[in-house]
Amino acid sequence: MVFKRVLPEKDRVEGIVDVGVMVIAHFENPANKQALEFISSVLLWKRRCLIPTSTLLGAYHILTSYLGVERDSACNALLKTLKTLSPAFYEDITVELASEAIVNATSYKIASWDGYIISLARIYNAPTIYTIDSKLASKVKDIQIINPIPEEAFKKYNEWLESKLT
Numbered sequence: 001m002v003f004k005r006v007l008p009e010k011d012r013v014e015g016i017v018d019v020g021v022m023v024i025a026h027f028e029n030p031a032n033k034q035a036l037e038f039i040s041s042v043l044l045w046k047r048r049c050l051i052p053t054s055t056l057l058g059a060y061h062i063l064t065s066y067l068g069v070e071r072d073s074a075c076n077a078l079l080k081t082l083k084t085l086s087p088a089f090y091e092d093i094t095v096e097l098a099s100e101a102i103v104n105a106t107s108y109k110i111a112s113w114d115g116y117i118i119s120l121a122r123i124y125n126a127p128t129i130y131t132i133d134s135k136l137a138s139k140v141k142d143i144q145i146i147n148p149i150p151e152e153a154f155k156k157y158n159e160w161l162e163s164k165l166t
Contacts, residue, residue: 013124015049016117017042017088018131019058021148022051024157026059026077027069031149031157038130038148043086049130050090050120056082058113067164090120097123108139118143 017039025035042049056078063069063078082089093101097119104115114136121129121143128144129136132154137145147154 013048013050013126015047015126015128015130015146016121016124017049017051017055018117018129018133019055019062019113020132021130022055022059022081023062023067024132024149026074026081027063027067029157030160031153034149034153039081042088043081043084045087049088049128050124050126051086051088052090052093052116052120053082054093054116067161110136110139 021035021038024031025039038047039051041047042051060074060078063074064071093116097116100119100122101112101116104110104118105112106115108115108118114133117129117131118140120126126143128146129140130146130148132147132149133145134147149157
């Protein structure tokens, strides 16, 4: 596991990166530059955030199934990110972690994926989840929920996305 091999125990994890941020960073769109800057700072370990490797699987699915990104293009972009072997990558979903994620999903009435991200934040005492999911903030009060994409860029992204999907 990349994260555990590299990170000394004394280093604190700042946050967990959710799949939506990874999606925006991996295809051309109005917020791509801002998302890519954030993800680059995490991959370079300038920001001590964990990126579950499963977010890249989710990103591939969203890019190709919902956003119409060509499979080869999505594959190449995501593989380039994975090839960094960044210390930010978190590779394991244990039975215990999956169980806690499902309990979180049930108690917060959220998706199991969001329950997983919350579980990771709690396990590593990460005070923040970086996500584009604004609804999560209304449900989870003990972890800070932050969209790392500046408000104006995110607004342009949503307008652009709406025009593409309608």
